[in-house]
Amino acid sequence: MDSILVKGNGPLNGVIPIAGAKNACLALMPATLLSEEPLTLTNAPRLSDIRTMTQLLESLGVEVSALQDGKVITMSSHGLLNPVADYDIVRKMRASNLVLGPLLARLGHAVVSLPGGCAIGARPMDIHIDALTALGAEIELRDGNLHAKTQGGLKGAVHEMRFASVGATENFVMAATLAKGTSVLKNAAREPEIVDLIHCLRRMGAEIEGEGTSTITIQGVDRLNGATHPVVTDRIELGTYMLVPAITGGEIECLGGRINLVGAFCEKLDAAGISVTETERGLKVTRRNDRVKAVDVVTEPFPGFPTDLQAQMMALLCTADGTSVLEEKIFENRFMHAPELMRMGAKIEVQGGHATVTGVEKLRGARVMATDLRASVSLILAALAAEGETVVSRVYHLDRGYERVEEKLSACGAKIERIRSE
Ligand code: UD1
Numbered sequence: 001m002d003s004i005l006v007k008g009n010g011p012l013n014g015v016i017p018i019a020g021a022k023n024a025c026l027a028l029m030p031a032t033l034l035s036e037e038p039l040t041l042t043n044a045p046r047l048s049d050i051r052t053m054t055q056l057l058e059s060l061g062v063e064v065s066a067l068q069d070g071k072v073i074t075m076s077s078h079g080l081l082n083p084v085a086d087y088d089i090v091r092k093m094r095a096s097n098l099v100l101g102p103l104l105a106r107l108g109h110a111v112v113s114l115p116g117g118c119a120i121g122a123r124p125m126d127i128h129i130d131a132l133t134a135l136g137a138e139i140e141l142r143d144g145n146l147h148a149k150t151q152g153g154l155k156g157a158v159h160e161m162r163f164a165s166v167g168a169t170e171n172f173v174m175a176a177t178l179a180k181g182t183s184v185l186k187n188a189a190r191e192p193e194i195v196d197l198i199h200c201l202r203r204m205g206a207e208i209e210g211e212g213t214s215t216i217t218i219q220g221v222d223r224l225n226g227a228t229h230p231v232v233t234d235r236i237e238l239g240t241y242m243l244v245p246a247i248t249g250g251e252i253e254c255l256g257g258r259i260n261l262v263g264a265f266c267e268k269l270d271a272a273g274i275s276v277t278e279t280e281r282g283l284k285v286t287r288r289n290d291r292v293k294a295v296d297v298v299t300e301p302f303p304g305f306p307t308d309l310q311a312q313m314m315a316l317l318c319t320a321d322g323t324s325v326l327e328e329k330i331f332e333n334r335f336m337h338a339p340e341l342m343r344m345g346a347k348i349e350v351q352g353g354h355a356t357v358t359g360v361e362k363l364r365g366a367r368v369m370a371t372d373l374r375a376s377v378s379l380i381l382a383a384l385a386a387e388g389e390t391v392v393s394r395v396y397h398l399d400r401g402y403e404r405v406e407e408k409l410s411a412c413g414a415k416i417e418r419i420r421s422e
Contacts, residue, residue, distance in 0.1 A: 004380060004405075006414070008384055011413075012250045016411070019045040022045050022234060023234075025231050028229065038076040041072070041229055042228065052089065061077070087113035090113040100132065104132060105154055111145050128165070132148065132172065135154040135157055136153075154178065154180070169194055173208065184216070196232040233257060240312050242274075243315070246272070247381050247384060251285065253284045264305045275288055296327075297324070299326075299329050314326055323356060325356050362387050363387070366386075370393065373400050377405070
């Protein structure tokens, strides 16, 4: 397993290009199952999660080809599709569950292994099941698999979700594009990745209104066509790199960034003493004083502060002047980075869904372990600001969601290198 070695060396300056969004791409790729014609995605990120989704689609009978080193992905589902998403692939990544809605809509049946619990929380599938059941699917759990079928195809329906789940919104919307009649989803999630999925489905001929609001209306059509679609900027990668000048000092411009992708996050940065300016090509970020100020953070569905930036924000607040409280409202066990940050001298107390962080003047390098995707990058941020050397082990978590991290940070002056294991 590879590790990453970081030597903290003060302010970082430069320009960082932000990739296409992993979470958008993971929803856009299964959309290919809805059409016999090819779907091409441009601006795709080059990540291990995308390779896992490629493997899953190939196992279902989709032809996938990648150009420009993986930045352009073309998928074709014209052949006979296999309706079974196997455990061996699904267990690697929860987003595998996004093939359920499209397979049901196209084939009328599907078997998708139940994604297991994962480190950050239980993450059940009940909201997905309720949403697809509302469209007329019959779903039962047998031998660890969800067996789903329809009698005579999916039918449009009005459905309100008990919680605005991102994945369940994506599954419902994709399934409803080929259902008979009109479907309305209430309490829908509003994340930019969902908006991006709907823009792509519309290019494929789907009739959908209300993206970005909590009510989405879908008029079912008989078939969808092929399309080419550019993946939206990754707001989580964006937010992560915006924290680099925040924690080390210096000035970094994140190419492709827009404030509307990270509005709630920018408000917290401003309160902490970080300036963000929108330029023609992205967002420029600088720290106003030597030290940031403490701020309280509560994670919420979009447009609130994203749970996927909570670990990275905690790394910043470990160095703040004062005490901050972070409340995690989306996942029940998402503070695993706290004990690792404490190995670097951070003062953090976790109680249930709250973490109280008392800022210290300096973090110190240490050997630490990545426990999940966003936790791993929070340790790298902390290491950039720490005195001495940090070795982050288990960086396969990082590779799921960040492409060429060492390259992007080295270009801004960071001392960071990957130690490859044999
Ligand atoms: C997506 C993102 C993930 C992000 C999360 C919340 C992708 C590929 N992943 O995950 O990075 O952290 O949104 O912004 O886009 N829940 C249920 N029952 C369900 C579904 C969800 O109880 O059927 C719960 C989950 O356990 C969790 C909460 O709802 O506590 C949010 O989950 P959801 O919005 O569905 O997240 P994902 O789509 O899995």
